[in-house]
Amino acid sequence: MENKEEKIEKREKKEKVPRQPMPEQDPKARIGNFDEVPYGYSAETAIIEAKRCIQCKKPSCVAGCPVDVDIPGFIKLIAEGKFIEAAWKLKETNALPAVCGRVCPQEDQCEKVCVLGKKGDPVAIGRLERFAADYERSTGKIEIPKVAAPTGKKIAIVGAGPAGLTIAGDLVKVGHDVTVFEALHKAGGVLIYGIPEFRLPKAIVDAEVNYLEKLGVKIVLNAAIGRLKTVDDLFAEGFNAVFLGVGAGAPVFMNIPGENLSGIYSANEYLTRSNLMKAYRFPEFDTPIAKGKNVAVIGGGNVAMDSVRTALRLGADNAYIIYRRSKKEMPARIEEIHHAEEEGVQFNFLTNPIEYIGDENGWVKQMVCNRMELGEPDESGRRRPIVIKGSEFTIDVDTVVVAIGTTANPVIPRTTPGLEVNKWGYIVTKDGSGETTRQGVYAGGDIVTGSATVILAMGAGRQAAKAIDSYVRSL
Amino acid sequence: MYKIIEKKYLQDIVVKMVFEAPEIARKRKAGQFIVLMIDDKGERIPLTIVDSDSEKGTLTIIFQIVGKTTACLAQLNAGDYIKHVLGPLGHPTEIENFGTSVCVGGGVGVGVIYPIAAALKKAGNKVISIIGARTKDILILEDEMRNVSDRLLVATDDGSYGFHGFVSAVLQNLIDSGEKIDRVFAIGPVPMMRVICNVTKPYNIKTIVSLNPIMVDATGMCGACRVSVGGKTKFGCVDGPEFDGHEVDFGLLMSRLRMYNEQEKQSMDLCRCAENGK
Numbered sequence: 001m002e003n004k005e006e007k008i009e010k011r012e013k014k015e016k017v018p019r020q021p022m023p024e025q026d027p028k029a030r031i032g033n034f035d036e037v038p039y040g041y042s043a044e045t046a047i048i049e050a051k052r053c054i055q056c057k058k059p060s061c062v063a064g065c066p067v068d069v070d071i072p073g074f075i076k077l078i079a080e081g082k083f084i085e086a087a088w089k090l091k092e093t094n095a096l097p098a099v100c101g102r103v104c105p106q107e108d109q110c111e112k113v114c115v116l117g118k119k120g121d122p123v124a125i126g127r128l129e130r131f132a133a134d135y136e137r138s139t140g141k142i143e144i145p146k147v148a149a150p151t152g153k154k155i156a157i158v159g160a161g162p163a164g165l166t167i168a169g170d171l172v173k174v175g176h177d178v179t180v181f182e183a184l185h186k187a188g189g190v191l192i193y194g195i196p197e198f199r200l201p202k203a204i205v206d207a208e209v210n211y212l213e214k215l216g217v218k219i220v221l222n223a224a225i226g227r228l229k230t231v232d233d234l235f236a237e238g239f240n241a242v243f244l245g246v247g248a249g250a251p252v253f254m255n256i257p258g259e260n261l262s263g264i265y266s267a268n269e270y271l272t273r274s275n276l277m278k279a280y281r282f283p284e285f286d287t288p289i290a291k292g293k294n295v296a297v298i299g300g301g302n303v304a305m306d307s308v309r310t311a312l313r314l315g316a317d318n319a320y321i322i323y324r325r326s327k328k329e330m331p332a333r334i335e336e337i338h339h340a341e342e343e344g345v346q347f348n349f350l351t352n353p354i355e356y357i358g359d360e361n362g363w364v365k366q367m368v369c370n371r372m373e374l375g376e377p378d379e380s381g382r383r384r385p386i387v388i389k390g391s392e393f394t395i396d397v398d399t400v401v402v403a404i405g406t407t408a409n410p411v412i413p414r415t416t417p418g419l420e421v422n423k424w425g426y427i428v429t430k431d432g433s434g435e436t437t438r439q440g441v442y443a444g445g446d447i448v449t450g451s452a453t454v455i456l457a458m459g460a461g462r463q464a465a466k467a468i469d470s471y472v473r474s475l
Numbered sequence: 476m477y478k479i480i481e482k483k484y485l486q487d488i489v490v491k492m493v494f495e496a497p498e499i500a501r502k503r504k505a506g507q508f509i510v511l512m513i514d515d516k517g518e519r520i521p522l523t524i525v526d527s528d529s530e531k532g533t534l535t536i537i538f539q540i541v542g543k544t545t546a547c548l549a550q551l552n553a554g555d556y557i558k559h560v561l562g563p564l565g566h567p568t569e570i571e572n573f574g575t576s577v578c579v580g581g582g583v584g585v586g587v588i589y590p591i592a593a594a595l596k597k598a599g600n601k602v603i604s605i606i607g608a609r610t611k612d613i614l615i616l617e618d619e620m621r622n623v624s625d626r627l628l629v630a631t632d633d634g635s636y637g638f639h640g641f642v643s644a645v646l647q648n649l650i651d652s653g654e655k656i657d658r659v660f661a662i663g664p665v666p667m668m669r670v671i672c673n674v675t676k677p678y679n680i681k682t683i684v685s686l687n688p689i690m691v692d693a694t695g696m697c698g699a700c701r702v703s704v705g706g707k708t709k710f711g712c713v714d715g716p717e718f719d720g721h722e723v724d725f726g727l728l729m730s731r732l733r734m735y736n737e738q739e740k741q742s743m744d745l746c747r748c749a750e751n752g753k
Contacts, residue, residue, distance in 0.1 A: 183561065183692070183694050184692060184694075185512055185515075185519075185558075185559040185561070193692075193696075221559070222559050222560060222561045224561055224562070224564065224694055227502070227562070227563055227564060228498055228499060228502060228562070228563070229498070229502075249694070249695060249696040250695050250696065251696070251697065251698045253698070253701075253708065255708070259708070260701050260703060260708060260727055260731070261730075262730055262731055262733070262734040263734075265698075265699075266697060266698040268696050268697045268698065269691055269697035269698055269699045272691055272692060272696070272697050273691060277518070277519070277691065278516070282738065282742075283738070283741055283742050283745055284516065285516045285517075286516060286517050286518040286543055286544060286742060287518045287519070287691070288735045288738035288739070288742070290734075361730060361733070362726075362727070362730030362731070362733075363730075363734075409694070409695045409696065409713075410695075410713075411694070411695065411713065
C-alpha cells in the first residue's frame with residue numbers, strides 16, 4: 001500500500017518537469033538566411049525531456065505512429081544517455097528519423113495520444129527523435145545493419161520520395177535486390193524539391209539517402225519511368241515487382257484570368273527552383289527565381305507556409321498569405337503558422353483571388369480578390385467559404401505563388417496497361433497492401449491518397465513492403 | 476554522366492553535339508526532347524533531340540549559344556561529360572502520310588525540323604522544306620534537309636542566299652503557286668512560328684509548331700512551361716512540345732520567355748565561358 005503511494009507520488013513529480021522548449025534562430029535574423037530555424041536539443045535538454053516519458057506499458061503513442069516506431073524504447077535509451085543506441089532503435093522501424101523528427105505532424109499523431117498530454121504537455125517525441133538521429137549523424141557512427149542473405153528477387157521502386165525510400169530500405173534489409181528509379185537529378189522527392197532548407201536541411205536528406213545506398217539500394221537518377229522505360233519494360237528487364245511511389249506531382253491552378261502572367265508560380269515551381277535548384281543562391285547556382293517585393297501566396301497549408309517563408313528570405317517587403325477560409329480552418333501545422341507569424345508574414349483570411357492584372361510586359365502587378373464569409377460545413381467538415389457580394393478589392397503584387405494543392409501526374413497510368421485509377425487519376429489499391437489492379441505492381445503515397453504527409457507516404461511504403469515481400473517470395 | 480563523342484560548330488554560335496545516352500537513344504522518337512544539366516550548379520534546359528543512333532547509343536543535339544548554359548555547353552569537347560540528361564520527354568511528332576507536308580525551319584529550328592522532315596519522308600509524304608536564316612553564313616543543315624526533302628527552298632533575311640526575305644513569304648508564294656498543302660510543320664523563333672500560322676490560317680492548313688517555353692523539371696511537376704492553347708492552359712513539357720499552331724497564344728509564350736531576361740544577362744556577364752567565345 002505504502003509502496004503504491006510512493007509510486008504515484010514519484011510519477012506526479014515527474015510530470016512537473018515542463019516540456020522542454022527547443023531553441024530557435026531569432027525571427028529577425030532568420031528571415032535573412034536559409035539556415036534551419038530550430039537548433040535542436042542539447043544532450044542535457046534531451047535527457048531532461050526523455051525522463052518526462054513515463055514508459056507506459058501499453059504505449060498509445062506507438063499506435064499513433066504510421067511506421068510503428070518503438071517510442072518508449074528509444075526515449076528510454078536517450079534518458080540513459082545511450083544516444084547512438086536510441087538512433088539505432090529508431091532505425092529499426094524508421095528509415096528516415098532525422099527527417100520525421102522535423103516534418104512529421106507529431107501533434108496529430110504520437111504526441112496527440114501521449115498520456116502526459118491529457119493533463120499537461122505531451123512528451124516532445126519529435127524533438128527527441130530529431131535529437132537522436134542528429135546525434136548519430138554528427139558522430140559519424142552510422143551503423144549499417146546486416147542485411148539478410150540475397151533472395152534473388154529484383155524489385156523496382158519508381159520515385160525516390162518518402163514512400164519509395166522507406167520501401168527500398170525495408171526490402172533491401174530482407175535480402176531483395178532493390179533499384180530505385182528517380183526522374184530528377186537528385187533523390188529525395190518532396191524532401192529535396194519541396195521542403196525548404198530552413199525546415200529540413202538537404203544535407204540530412206543526402207545522409208539518409210546515402211545510408212540506404214550503403215544498405216545496398218541502387219538509385220538510378222534521371223530515369224523518367226513512363227518515358228525512358230515503361231512498367232512493362234521493367235518486368236521485361238527481370239524485375240519481379242514494381243512499386244509506384246511517384247507522388248501527386250501535378251500542380252493545381254485556379255484557372256482564373258491572368259493566371260499565366262509572368263511572376264505567377266505554382267508552389268511546386270517556386271519551391272523546386274529554390275530548394276532543388278538552389279535559386280536562392282543565384283548567381284552562384286544558375287537557376288533564377290523572381291525575388292518579389294510584394295509576394296502573395298494563395299493557400300493555407302504547409303506548402304503555402306513554406307512558400308511564403310521562402311519569399312521573405314528572398315527579400316520580400318510584404319509576404320502575404322491569401323486564404324479563403326479563416327485561421328481555424330488552415331490545414332498547415334500550428335508550428336508552421338506560428339513561425340510564419342513570428343517572421344512577419346501578413347495573413348489575409350477570408351480572401352480569394354478572382355483575377356490577376358498584368359503590366360505592359362505581361363508581368364503580374366495586381367490581384368483582384370473577393371472577401372469571403374463562412375457558411376455551412378462542406379464534405380471536408382470545414383465551413384464552406386462564400387463570396388461576399390460587392391466585396392472586390394485589389395492587392396499590389398509582383399510575385400504570386402499558387403499553393404492550393406497538387407494532383408496526379410498521368411504519365412505512368414497512361415503508359416501502364418491494366419493499372420486502374422480513380423476519377424481523380426489516383427491509383428486504385430487494395431487497402432493496406434498497396435496492391436494495384438495489375439499483378440506485381442504496388443503503389444503508395446500521394447499517388448494513391450492524393451497530397452498528404454511525408455509520414456503517411458512512409459507508412460504506405462512500409463505496408464507495401466510487407467505485401468511485396470510475401471508476393472515475390474511466393475513466385 | 477553522359478560522354479560527349481563529337482562537338483562541331485555549325486557556325487559562329489550554333490553547335491552540334493553528339494553524346495552517349497544509350498537508353499534514351501533506344502526509346503527516342505522524332506519530336507521528343509531532353510533536359511540536360513551540365514553540372515550540379517547548372518540550370519535544367521530543354522533541347523530537342525535532332526537525331527539518335529540506337530546502335531551506337533548516341534543522341535545528337537544542335538543548340539545556339541544564347542545564355543550561360545549554352546555558352547558553357549559549347550565549351551565542352553569530345554571526351555568531356557554532361558552531368559545529367561533526362562529523356563526522352565514530350566509526345567513524339569504525329570507522323571503519318573498526310574500527302575504533301577511542308578516543313579518550315581528557321582535558325583536553329585532547322586535542327587529540330589530535320590528529324591521530322593526525315594520521318595515524314597519515310598512515311599511517304601511529299602516533303603517540301605523551307606529553311607531560313609538571317610544570313611547565308613549562319614544557315615545550317617542545308618544538305619541534310621535537301622536529302623530528306625522532295626524540294627528544298629531557302630530564304631535569308633538579307634538576301635545573301637536563296638530567296639530575299641522571310642520563310643513565311645516563301646510559304647505564301649508556294650500556296651499562291653497552287654501547291655496543295657495538307658500539313659505544315661513550323662519550328663523556329665516564336666515570331667517566325669506566329670507568322671507562319673498567320674499565313675496558313677486563312678487556308679485552313681493544319682500547322683504544327685514545337686514550343687520552347689522555360690522548363691524546370693520537364694515532367695509535369697512545376698508548370699513553368701504553361702502555354703495557352705485554344706484558351707486552355709497546357710504544359711509544354713507533358714502536353715507538348717508540339718501543338719496546333721492556330722490555337723497557340725504566341726504573345727503569352729513570348730512574354731513568359733522574357734521572364735528572366737535580367738538574371739540571364741547577369742549570369743552571362745559573370746560567366747567565363749561566354750567571354751572565351753569560340
